[in-house]
Amino acid sequence: MKLWGGRFTKPTNQLVEEYTASIGFDKKLAEEDIRGSLAHVRMLGKCGILPMEDVQAIEKGLLIVRERIRSGQAEFSVALEDIHMNIEKMLTDEIGPVGGKLHTGRSRNDQVSIDMHLYVRAHTVEMVQGLTELRQALVEKAEEHIDTILPGYTHLQRAQPVRFAHHLLAYVDMFGRDVERLIDSYKRVNTMPLGSGAIAGTTFPIDREMVAEELGFDRMYDNSMDAVSDRDFLVEFLNHASLIMMHLSRLSEELILWSSEEFGYIELDDAFCTGSSMMPQKKNPDVPELIRGKTGRVMGHWVALMTTLKALPLTYNKDMQEDKEGVFDTVETLTGALALTVPMIREMKVKADVMKRNAEKGFTNATDLADYLVTKGVPFRQAHEIVGRLVLHCIGEGKGLLDLTLEELQSFSPEIDVDIFDKLQVESVADARNTRGGTSKKQICHVLDKKKGEINET
Ligand code: ARG
DSSP, rough: OOOOOGSSSSSOOHHHHHOOOOOHHHHHGGGHHHHHHHHHHHHHHHSSSSSSHHHHHHHHHHHHHHHHHTTTTOOOOOGGHHHHHHHHHHHHHOOOOGGGGGTOOHHHHHHHHHHHHHHHHHHHHHHHHHHHHHHHHHHHHHHHHHEEEEEEEEEEEEEEEEEEHHHHHHHHHHHHHHHHHHHHHHHHHHOOOOOOOOTOOSSOOOOHHHHOOOTEEEEEEEEEEEHOOOOOOHHHHHHHHHHHHHHHHHHHHHHHHHHHHTOOOEEGGGGOOBOSOOTTTTBOHHHHHHHHHHHHHHHHHHHHHHHTTTOOOOOOOOOGHHHHHHHHHHHHHHHHHHHHHHHHHOOOOOOOHHHHHHHTSSSTTTHHHHHHHHHOOOOHHHHHHHHHHHHHHHHHOOOOOSSSOOHHHHHHHTTTTHHHHHSSSSSHHTTTTTTTTSSSSSHHHHHHHHHHHHHOOO
């Protein structure tokens, strides 16, 4: 009863059947598989390879099979190995031996590839939409917090005050690059492999342009051997997904840190947190923790596929069946992470007062005092040294730079004048960074407008 049984003298060993079957996971490709088959059979009719009545019977049969699968009534069989042969069998059960004409001029090798191209194409679009929504949410939060100042960190040590909008807009750009990458890879995803046969093309006078057009492909593979052995588009997708997850994990990590008592910068909405079975007081940021955790598996899928493909000879090898589960799991993992990050950002409560209080501590204005001395003619290296000693003095006294009197300041450098007290306020410190890409209010407002434009164009 195997579709390829003619050459065999024995039934397949049961363990082999189970070991080689992919139906357990590739049944996810049923819609794509039928879509490809419909386009293929219509083309066979148009090219006069199959009579129109056969084409109509097959089309009708495929639609019935599709309905049965959609409504969950279809039964898949491991003995039929994969989604392609399961569907072909369902078709012949439905319409009789004429169903066997569907596979004319086609191989599972170009068939599985078109299924994956269709699948990844749809999810590339979905990921771009998800990322755009996230960028939108971040831009809206940023707009609410142009005047919120927090310490910016390097080495997780307080560095310089930044506007919270500036911090959020950094993520807008990270996810913007992810969008760019997905859009760039779209042209490779949207390349049609069908019509390549098993490896070398087909003896039938098929019309690949017609199939490409019907399925919305912009272009097709120029080389049938490349077409059936290429999985670069999946590697790229996994790579982009890994980068997106890595970005989400960095955002998640900050949400986790910021919502700790130690930082106290934000409070995540109750609906997005969980409690402890033992400690009644706990409110845990499980969602960002899981996003951070799940980043590993997506990166793992990328490494796994690269390793599977490494040193594979042309063209199709059964190893390549291993391409699917990682891609499916990646789509699921990424979709979940994006769907949760968006409302988490929208609903989070920002504690601007705590942020500001921390920005005012930790000598985040020390660079500005050094820069001030430079404007008075002190060489930067010398200014750095003077302010370093001032900071050390303050640490000993348990004071900030702004707690010192003008006389105390002047005892370190006579160049310091009374105008320093304004210049060292966190708002002034932030706004002094008015170069392109800096954290001044003016620059941020400009960038906010630019990002809104980018988002609208996506
Ligand atoms: N289930 C197979 C896969 O996912 C489909 C292609 C099989 N082709 C073959 N010649 N065995 O890779």
